[in-house]
Amino acid sequence: xxxxxxxxxxxxxxxxxxxxxxxxxxxxxxxxxxxxxxxxxxxxxxxxxxxxxxxxxxxxxxxxxxxxxxxxxxxxxxxxxxxxxxxxxxxxxxxxxxxxxxxxxxxxxxxxx
Amino acid sequence: xxxxxxxxxxxxxxxxxxxxxxxxxxxxxxxxxxxxxxxxxxxxxxxxxxxxxxxxxxxxxxxxxxxxxxxxxxxxxxxxxxxxxxxxxxxxxxxxxxxxxxxxxxxxx
Numbered sequence: 001x002x003x004x005x006x007x008x009x010x011x012x013x014x015x016x017x018x019x020x021x022x023x024x025x026x027x028x029x030x031x032x033x034x035x036x037x038x039x040x041x042x043x044x045x046x047x048x049x050x051x052x053x054x055x056x057x058x059x060x061x062x063x064x065x066x067x068x069x070x071x072x073x074x075x076x077x078x079x080x081x082x083x084x085x086x087x088x089x090x091x092x093x094x095x096x097x098x099x100x101x102x103x104x105x106x107x108x109x110x111x112x113x
Numbered sequence: 114x115x116x117x118x119x120x121x122x123x124x125x126x127x128x129x130x131x132x133x134x135x136x137x138x139x140x141x142x143x144x145x146x147x148x149x150x151x152x153x154x155x156x157x158x159x160x161x162x163x164x165x166x167x168x169x170x171x172x173x174x175x176x177x178x179x180x181x182x183x184x185x186x187x188x189x190x191x192x193x194x195x196x197x198x199x200x201x202x203x204x205x206x207x208x209x210x211x212x213x214x215x216x217x218x219x220x221x222x
Binding site: 004006033035041042043044045091093101102103104105106107 | 146148154155156157158161201203210211212213214215
């Protein structure tokens with residue numbers, strides 16, 4: 001059973017470009033969480049999704065950030081018009097249920113130049 | 114905020130010694146989890162303790178939870194160099210988990 005997969009592992013974007021981060025949950029998991037980790041800081045919750053639904057997006061910046069988890073395919077975290085402050089590691093986690101252990105992917109390291 | 118806070122921020126011990134790190138949080142929780150993160154890697158789930166549990170063991174790990182003090186501790190016994198990593202506690206509040214800034218553990222061979 002493959003673990004949580006994220007791609008790309010590293011992404012470099014210039015200011016103003018769009019960044020798309022993908023997360024494939026573990027097989028059988030229908031809950032996906034996105035976290036951001038700034039250098040030297042802990043993880044910050046961004047958004048919690050189930051298939052085709054956003055359950056909680058209270059940690060998402062109001063502008064430029066969006067997330068989806070379609071019926072088919074991976075979950076996507078999309079950042080439009082990236083700025084240098086968006087440079088961080090973005091982790092995705094999945095779980096079979098909302099209160100279960102979360103299994104984390106290796107993360108995508110976004111660098112905005 | 115609900116965020117868990119780990120203490121100490123950094124800890125350095127000799128191989129074979131025990132390592133203890135603590136986590137405090139602010140509001141009622143359903144469960145508390147501990148994770149490990151090796152440098153540059155994703156997080157690995159270590160152990161989950163529910164709010165009605167006081168202690169839990171997993172191999173060389175021992176976790177305690179004191180809901181009256183809103184705190185938890187993670188004890189790693191007989192530490193190994195491979196235990197060198199950052200350790201995070203995560204508290205469950207409604208639909209989301211809150212992570213602290215972590216304890217950086219260095220085990221010196």
